[in-house]
Amino acid sequence: MNLGFALGHLMAQAANTASWWKPIQASAHASSVDSLFNFIMYLCFFFFVLIIGAMIYFVVKYRRKEGVPIKTSPIKGNHTLEIVWSVIPGILLVIMFAWGFKDWLAIAVVPANAMEVRVTGQKWNWTFTYPKEGIVSPDLVVPAGQTIKLVMTSKDVLHSFYIPDFRIKRDVVPGRYSVLWFDPAEEATHQIFCTEYCGTSHSNMLSKVKVLSSEKYEQWIANGGEEEGGAGGKPIPLAEKGKKLYESRGCVACHSVDGTAKVGPSWKGAYGTAHKFADGSSLASTDENYIRESILVPGAKVVAGYPNVMPSYQGQLNDKQIESIIEYIKSLK
Amino acid sequence: MDSNRNSAPKSAHAASAGGVEPNYLNAHKGIWSWMTTVDHKRLGIMYLVGILTFFAAGGIFALLVRTQLLGKIFGGPGKQDWLFSGDTYNKLFTLHGAVMVFLVIIPSIPASLGNFFLPLMLGAKDVAFPKLNLMSFYVYVLGGCFLLFSILTGAVDTGWTFYTPYSSTTSTSVVSAVMGVFILGFSSILTGVNFIVTIHKMRAPGLTWTRLPLFVWAQYATSLIQVLATPVLAITLMLLAIERTMGVGIFDPKLGGDPVLFQHFFWFYSHPAVYIMILPGFGVISEIITVNSRKQIFGYKAIAMSSVAIAVIGFLVWGHHMFTSGQSELASAVFSFLTFAVAVPTAIKVFSWVATMYGGSIRLNSAMCYALAFLFLFTIGGLTGLFLGSLSVDIHLHDTYFVVAHFHYVMMGGTMTAFVGALHHWWPKMTGRMLSEFWGKVGCFFVFVGFNITFLSQFLLGTKGMPRRYANYLPEFQTLHQISTVGSYLLGLGFLITLIYMIQSLINGEKASKNPWEAMSLEWQTDSPPIEHNFHVQPVVKHGPYEFPEIDHSLARGGH
Numbered sequence: 001m002n003l004g005f006a007l008g009h010l011m012a013q014a015a016n017t018a019s020w021w022k023p024i025q026a027s028a029h030a031s032s033v034d035s036l037f038n039f040i041m042y043l044c045f046f047f048f049v050l051i052i053g054a055m056i057y058f059v060v061k062y063r064r065k066e067g068v069p070i071k072t073s074p075i076k077g078n079h080t081l082e083i084v085w086s087v088i089p090g091i092l093l094v095i096m097f098a099w100g101f102k103d104w105l106a107i108a109v110v111p112a113n114a115m116e117v118r119v120t121g122q123k124w125n126w127t128f129t130y131p132k133e134g135i136v137s138p139d140l141v142v143p144a145g146q147t148i149k150l151v152m153t154s155k156d157v158l159h160s161f162y163i164p165d166f167r168i169k170r171d172v173v174p175g176r177y178s179v180l181w182f183d184p185a186e187e188a189t190h191q192i193f194c195t196e197y198c199g200t201s202h203s204n205m206l207s208k209v210k211v212l213s214s215e216k217y218e219q220w221i222a223n224g225g226e227e228e229g230g231a232g233g234k235p236i237p238l239a240e241k242g243k244k245l246y247e248s249r250g251c252v253a254c255h256s257v258d259g260t261a262k263v264g265p266s267w268k269g270a271y272g273t274a275h276k277f278a279d280g281s282s283l284a285s286t287d288e289n290y291i292r293e294s295i296l297v298p299g300a301k302v303v304a305g306y307p308n309v310m311p312s313y314q315g316q317l318n319d320k321q322i323e324s325i326i327e328y329i330k331s332l333k
Numbered sequence: 334m335d336s337n338r339n340s341a342p343k344s345a346h347a348a349s350a351g352g353v354e355p356n357y358l359n360a361h362k363g364i365w366s367w368m369t370t371v372d373h374k375r376l377g378i379m380y381l382v383g384i385l386t387f388f389a390a391g392g393i394f395a396l397l398v399r400t401q402l403l404g405k406i407f408g409g410p411g412k413q414d415w416l417f418s419g420d421t422y423n424k425l426f427t428l429h430g431a432v433m434v435f436l437v438i439i440p441s442i443p444a445s446l447g448n449f450f451l452p453l454m455l456g457a458k459d460v461a462f463p464k465l466n467l468m469s470f471y472v473y474v475l476g477g478c479f480l481l482f483s484i485l486t487g488a489v490d491t492g493w494t495f496y497t498p499y500s501s502t503t504s505t506s507v508v509s510a511v512m513g514v515f516i517l518g519f520s521s522i523l524t525g526v527n528f529i530v531t532i533h534k535m536r537a538p539g540l541t542w543t544r545l546p547l548f549v550w551a552q553y554a555t556s557l558i559q560v561l562a563t564p565v566l567a568i569t570l571m572l573l574a575i576e577r578t579m580g581v582g583i584f585d586p587k588l589g590g591d592p593v594l595f596q597h598f599f600w601f602y603s604h605p606a607v608y609i610m611i612l613p614g615f616g617v618i619s620e621i622i623t624v625n626s627r628k629q630i631f632g633y634k635a636i637a638m639s640s641v642a643i644a645v646i647g648f649l650v651w652g653h654h655m656f657t658s659g660q661s662e663l664a665s666a667v668f669s670f671l672t673f674a675v676a677v678p679t680a681i682k683v684f685s686w687v688a689t690m691y692g693g694s695i696r697l698n699s700a701m702c703y704a705l706a707f708l709f710l711f712t713i714g715g716l717t718g719l720f721l722g723s724l725s726v727d728i729h730l731h732d733t734y735f736v737v738a739h740f741h742y743v744m745m746g747g748t749m750t751a752f753v754g755a756l757h758h759w760w761p762k763m764t765g766r767m768l769s770e771f772w773g774k775v776g777c778f779f780v781f782v783g784f785n786i787t788f789l790s791q792f793l794l795g796t797k798g799m800p801r802r803y804a805n806y807l808p809e810f811q812t813l814h815q816i817s818t819v820g821s822y823l824l825g826l827g828f829l830i831t832l833i834y835m836i837q838s839l840i841n842g843e844k845a846s847k848n849p850w851e852a853m854s855l856e857w858q859t860d861s862p863p864i865e866h867n868f869h870v871q872p873v874v875k876h877g878p879y880e881f882p883e884i885d886h887s888l889a890r891g892g893h
């Protein structure tokens with residue numbers, strides 16, 4: 001019996017120190033979730049050793065032996081034992097329920113002083129909008145020590161917003177707002193996953209939480225949500241910014257830059273070439289206006305041979321970002 | 334239908350003296366005699382062949398999925414980094430899930446072994462409605478054809494759960510797949526009705542409710558769920574098909590529908606379906622452990638009643654799949670509480686099985702090895718459910734590999750292990766041949782070891798935060814994924830070995846006696862394989878199913 005505890009304890013110790021099998025604990029909530037996780041794990045080890053230990057012991061002890069006359073016990077049950085093994089697990093289960101419920105209530109209620117960020121899920125990228133500053137960003141950039149409230153919705157199908165380091169997750173549903181909050185303690189970068197299956201590039205629907213010091217965060221806001229300049233403070237060329245947006249905003253899921261067709265046409269040769277459209281019309285040479293329209297109103301001119309499935313990026317890319325993308329597409333000859 | 338009730342019990346010795354009566358396999362000849370048979374035993378065999386074929390297909394899909402997840406090692410000039418594109422991968426895991434759930438696990442034990450053994454265990458000539466039974470089989474085949482059609486016309490990529498609005502908008506063959514599952518549901522309902530009536534009406538004289546083998550009790554509870562829950566799935570899928578084909582807004586918010594409503598409907602069926610899948614396995618384990626321990630089951634009533642309790646409470650826990658979905662806080666709390674409540678009857682069963690072995694005389698044949706493997710794996714499956722029932726911990730683990738590992742421990746480690754164990758236990762009765770004990774244990778070893786390597790690593794992956802249904806992953810997850818894939822190959826090897834020695838047994842296996850395991854329940858009192866009408870004379874039951882002659886009643890006095 002003690003063996004179970006000892007083993008469980010050992011494993012739990014290993015779990016807290018070595019992070020090879022658990023994400024880091026980036027908030028107070030994360031460590032309280034882990035405490036319950038470990039509590040349940042101790043119990044599981046204990047009961048597992050008890051049950052399987054008894055099973056193995058019985059198999060060895062009562063294994064049929066050749067030549068020995070077989071006599072077995074007439075036991076059909078034992079009320080005391082049956083009550084004990086119903087009531088004790090019953091009590092433990094109530095404890096687990098209450099503990100999980102308590103911690104969960106704590107994250108169901110958003111603290112009053114939280115800073116709000118809007119989250120939009122869309123096949124297959126996340127967009128973060130800072131309503132006060134009017135900034136739109138592919139990463140969730142937040143100041144350390146500030147409680148963050150996320151107000152989330154989806155433009156198409158279900159997604160789910162998951163940050164393992166904070167042990168939080170919530171489905172993102174079209175036509176609804178769902179709310180999530182967390183307390184980033186230290187400067188660090190954390191992974192964001194989509195955990196509700198959403199199609200082709202579900203597994204590429206990734207993003208990052210970037211926790212900055214409050215000074216750096218102010219600077220980021222002052223820069224209009226752009227990362228700082230390139231090496232030596234030089235500004236980054238537009239085309240290079242466009243390339244980053246291409247990767248971070250999920251265009252990569254549907255568009256290649258090397259000429260191969262994916263869900264949508266490749267961007268190689270998208271600019272300055274003749275185009276035919278699904279409705280029979282055509283353009284002799286595509287220009288900046290065409291590219292801009294394709295991003296904001298994709299259904300206006302649908303390239304022949306492709307489905308009209310591209311989502312609109314109206315309100316999710318600002319003019320500067322669209323300009324960068326246009327420059328990037330122009331650079332792909 | 335009730336004729337076997339009325340026939341007066343004759344002397345068993347007089348009638349079996351002839352011994353030349355043909356068995357159910359050679360009583361009629363030709364493919365047509367099989368196609369039109371209403372013999373529950375032949376139908377059971379036909380289901381078995383169908384289920385095993387689909388099991389092989391589903392297993393191959395699983396191995397392809399696991400091979401993709403070896404990671405970025407398929408690259409090279411002109412090739413992509415991963416074996417399959419995202420779309421292909423999504424179809425593979427959808428097919429794996431849909432085939433395994435709807436075509437394999439749900440019908441596995443009830444349709445094949447239930448059909449074959451339920452009437453035998455009751456001392457009846459057939460099920461209550463033999464023609465309905467034949468119809469259920471054809472409905473099953475038709476449903477399978479729809480699924481096959483959907484595969485041939487481009488397959489589905491929605492996951493076996495068909496969540497809206499993805500499933501109402503994707504361009505893949507959702508409608509035919511959904512119709513396939515809809516039709517399969519009817520097969521399940523018809524079988525359920527048939528079994529309930531059979532158990533109520535066709536028990537042999539003397540076979541009171543408390544003398545029923547626990548396998549029958551488990552089938553009874555399962556049938557109740559099949560009849561009550563499956564219509565909800567049928568309606569839900571019907572609504573989805575209507576939305577897709579006619580554009581009526583039910584689940585798609587673009588049309589004014591509610592996607593979360595679909596999840597409520599879906600899980601209202603699919604959680605009870607978990608018990609449709611596992612309860613028959615419980616029944617099997619009760620049989621194998623008692624027969625091979627030569628003991629009364631520990632706590633017959635507790636085990637029988639806990640099946641019924643699980644069936645009832647199981648209807649009220651569906652929301653535990655939806656803690657992150659945005660359902661109300663109160664609902665989540667209630668669902669979490671009830672989920673823990675179901676754990677109690679489940680724990681009672683596990684404790685009782687282990688206690689049954691106490692003071693027994695344990696025969697370690699391959700069926701018993703599978704039963705022990707079941708106890709090991711199902712205990713892990715059940716215990717890890719506690720993490721997922723706890724609200725705060727589930728928020729972290731939901732839709733990660735932790736969940737994948739958990740339900741594979743329950744469904745595969747539980748139901749499929751019990752199913753394969755049951756095949757070993759009842760094989761002599763069904764085929765009249767023995768299986769190789771040596772190879773049986775070798776197969777069981779590979780299945781057991783391979784299974785644990787495959788899925789223990791997935792618990793670790795999930796705890797680290799690896800989401801499920803991902804066609805690729807971040808580099809930090811690769812090692813564990815590769816370990817898991819190696820495990821899955823061992824698991825596949827185990828089943829391959831099993832398939833080979835089963836075929837070998839059919840060809841030249843040692844002939845089986847009537848009752849090779851010296852069991853007491855009625856199916857073992859007739860020939861192996863049984864004659865067409867099951868029993869030479871109507872059996873009369875005078876004792877419980879586990880009153881083995883080895884039990885030393887002199888010890889009972891002065892006991893507790």
Ligand SMILES: [Cu+2]
Nearest residue numbers: 194196198202
């Ligand atoms: Cu997704």
Ligand SMILES: [Cu+2]
Nearest residue numbers: 604607651654
């Ligand atoms: Cu469930």
